[in-house]
Amino acid sequence: MKKRQILIVAAVLFTKLYSWSQLNSKVSENSKYVNPFIGTGSIDSLSLSGSNFPGAVFPFGFVQLSPDTDAEPEDPCSGYDYADNRIVGFSHTHLSGTGVADLFDFLFMPFKGEPKWYPYDSESEKGYSSIFDHKNEIATPGYYSVFLDDQKIKVELTATEHCGIHRYMSEGKEPFSLIIDLNHSLDKKRPYWSCKVIDAQIKIINNHIIEGYRTLTGWANLRKVYFRAEFSKAFNKTEIKSGNKIYLDEKIANHQNLKTIITFDNNEEPLVVKVGISSVSYEGAQENLKAEIKDFNFNEIRAKTENQWNKELSVIEIEGTEEQKKIFYTSLYHTFIHPNNIADVNGNYINSNGELRNSKEKKYYSTFSLWDTYRAEHPLLTIIQEKRSVDFINSMLDHYMEYGYLPIWQLWGKETYCMIGNHAIPVIVDAYHKKIPNIDYNLAYKAINASSTISHQNSAFNILEKYQYIPEDLESQSVSITLEIAYNDWCVAQMAKGLGYINDYTHFNNRSEFYQNLFDYNIGFFRAKDSIGNWIEPFSPLKYGGNGGYPYTEGNAWQYLWYVPQDIYSFMKMFGGEKQFADKLDDFFTLDAKPSDVNGNASGFIGQYAHGNEPSHHIAYLYDYAGQPWKSQYYTNRIVNDLYSSKPSGYSGNEDCGQMSAWYIFSSMGFYPVNPANNVYVFGSPQLNSAVIKLSKGKKFEIITHERSDENIYIQKILLNGKPYKKIYIKYQDIIIGGKIEFFMGSKPNRNMVNYDKPPLLSF
Known part of the structure; x- marks a missing residue:
């Protein structure tokens, strides 16, 4: 009897514990806060x-299955x-938040009436494009819908990892057609990275299936992409436009300018189209489709994708205002769009040399906007996406094994050489110092060493070694390149030291100090020299550079003045000390930008601070190093609240594949990696009532902000795990083991924080 009672009690307890665990393991529905229209423009x-x-x-x-509002997007x-x-x-x-356009593969568009081959009206025919109203447009993670006013057709879109699925519902029962345009791409007349379709093919397999491919060169060179489209009902008529010729009911065609129109007579039920994409082959597109979309159940695929988004977005749980939740979870959503897995479901992918390779892990990631994302996105992902961070780095190492050095700005496996430096280096060194497993760090060191010594069109190391700076008459963007390589060299030096390569450590550590050779002590700015050693004249700290032909990359002398994240305290002495450094920061944040001084790469101004472009992103946190942390709190609070919103114009510049979003995520929680590879996160002004970061092995790190309000933006007191904390930074090691930090806020600066420990340059 007692044994039976024990069993009953045990069963009841098990049921309760199971129910409790199920309740607590339930994935939060944070996708409801995401607004994919944030960052898409303005009225x-x-x-x-x-x-x-x-x-x-x-x-x-x-x-990335999405509407295009321009026939030649740029x-x-x-x-x-x-x-x-x-x-x-x-x-x-599609690309998310970039400053250069590409992709836009395989445009589908439904329309009614006579065949329409062009999107806009002409004297001879009406175009297939359509007016729409934002009131009839919906976007959520994994789902988009819109009503096309001209066509009277509702369009719905959802996606899996390698496939898209469309659903078209017509208001009337009359026949409608669908154009598939293989010539749709970015502006073909643009002055650089112009797009050209080299060849394309359309194959009508039967009256339910169409396949096609195109090879084109644009930002990514010689990119090939295949599709297989399967239709839920039969089409009864096909037309193919090959150049200027139109073929009726032809089965196959090849041309650089290729389109097809298919017509459906029976429109009593919605038309569902499932499309598999591959960068490898027709077979790859078909296998991707077979693996990910079994039938034409649109709602099922939408629900699965939404569930996956909820799972991903549950890695951080926050409490704050509705506005904060919208911006935060949309930011988190944007950080999870790129990089992309371009390997097929069987692991096949095309490498940087155009060769077929296979990944045993079925993953090969590309779209590495590293000049942007090394600053905050990758340090964030090492905390909340550790496994994927491993996959990202292993994909970078695969690129190195094939190409000879690490990716710079890699798109679809192709190196674009966009931007300067090689910022895969700090991403890898960051992972090394965080001891993230399942990466071959001996191979990784060979990769970062080679990427710091082999001169190529993006990095002239032979010139750097000879002059100990980059002369502007030999290489444009010389100041920015010198500074950014100096930071990368510091990263290489630290990893070399950790692995016992002492000679390499000495070499790269010395090279990391070359930035000092371009500092003009008379005026307090980094500026360009020529190959003889003379300062380049005239000099203006306000004039902006673009991506060539000027000493600064997408910034000016004010914005690049602060790019010494590896050696801040030595750099501070070059100004004369903390006070002079802080005074210069004050000038930076209060000297207004004149419209005549600004180009399209700078936006989101507070004085000369330009949040719309990445070189400024760490600067508000530098007051922490200069003994005035309350100013870091003031300016980070101002940036968060003035330069982000939940409107379509919610970003102050290109979002850049997650970097602008990652800055917000870190800063709203109250800390930021000024040096992305030293395991130190510097405090700003925490914005959220609470945030819980879910870590590996069931651990969590909790951030609590007490008495936070619009006025209470200054930290008064800090507790870490219930004990007083007298530092203005936190280490990665303190976060990753789990715990709780509490910020107590007030309306006035706490000047006693001048006595708190300042951020160290090393924490490993």
Whole structure:
């Protein structure tokens, strides 16, 4: 009897514990806070935005199925501008937040009436594009819908990792057609990275299946992409336009300018189209489709993708205002779009040399916007996406094994050489110092060493070694390149030291100090020299550089003045000490930018601080190093609240594949990696009532902010795990073991924080 009672009690306890565990393991529905329209533009097209797209995407997925509002997209580079009121179609690949356009593969667009081969009206025919109203447009993670006013057709889109699925519902029963345009791409007349379709093919397999591919060169060189489209009902008529010729019911065609129109007579039921994409082959597209979309159940795929997004977005749970939740979870969503897994479901992918390779892990990631994302996104992902961070780095190492050095700005496995430096280096060194497992760090060191010694079109190391700076008459963007390589060299030196390569440590550590050779003590700025050693004249600290032909990259002398994250205290002495350094920071944040001094790469100004471009992102936190942490709290609070919103114009510049979002995520929680590879996170002004970061092995790190309000922006007291904490930074090691930090806020600066421990340069 007692044994039976014990069993009953045990069963009851098990049931309760199981129910409790199920309740507590339930994935939060944080996708409801995400607004994919944030960063897509503005009503008047005058406000800056993030160059984001609103369409359907799977986390880190190969397919980004989204509307295009321009027949030859270029600006915004996402293909969608919220200020537009006309859609030209729905293409399957897009970039999120970049400053250069590419992709836009395989545009699909439904229409009614006579065949329409062009998106806009002409004297001889009406175009297939359509007016739409934002009131009839919906976007959530993994789902997009819109009503096309001209066509009277509702379009719905969702996506898996390698596939897209469309659903078209017509108001009337009359026949409608679908154009598939293989010539749709970015502006073919642009002065650089012009796009050209080299060849394309369309194959009508039967009256339910169409396949096609195209090879094109644009930002990514010689990129090939295949598709397989399967239709839920039969089409009864096909036309193919090959160049200027039109073929009726032809089965196959090849041309650089290729389109097909298919017509459906039976429209009593919605038309569902499932499309598999591959960068490898027709077979790859078919296998991807077979593996990820079994039938034509649109709602099921939408629900699965939404569930996956909820799972991904549950890695951080926050409490704050509704506005804060919208911005925070949309930011988290944007950090999970790129990089993309371009390997097929069987692991096949095309490497940087155009060769077929296979990944045993079925993963090969690309779209590495490293000049942007090494600063905050990758340090964030090492905390909340550790396994994927391993996959990202292993993909970078695969690139090195094939190509000879690490990726710089890699798109679809192709090196674009966009931007300067090689910032895969700090990403790898950051992972090394964080002891993230399952990475071959001996191979990784060979990769970062080679990427710091082999001169190529993006890094002239032979010139650097000879002059101990980059002369402007030999290489434009010389100041920015010198400074950024100096930081990368510091990273290489630290990893070399950790692995016992002492000679390498000495060499790269010395090279990391070359930045000092371009500092003009007379005026207090970094500026360009020529190969003889003379300062380049004339000099203006306010003039902006672009991506060539000037000493500064997408910034000016004010913004690049502060790029010494590896050696801040030595750099401070070059100004004469803490006070002089802080005074210069004060000038930086209060000297207004004149419209005549600014170009398109600078936006989101507070004085000379330009949050819309990445070189400024760490600068507000430098007051912490200069003994005035309350000013870091003031300016980070101002940036968070003035330069982010939940509107379509919610970013102050290009979102850049997650970097602008990662800055917000870190800063709203109250800390930021000024040096992305030293395991130190410096305090700003925490914004959220609470945030819980879910770590590996069931651990969590909790951030609590007491008495936070619009006025109470200054830290008065800090507790770490219940004990007084007299530092203005926290280490990665303190976060990753789990625990709780509490910030107590007030309306006035706490000047006693001058006595708190300042951030160290090393924490490993």
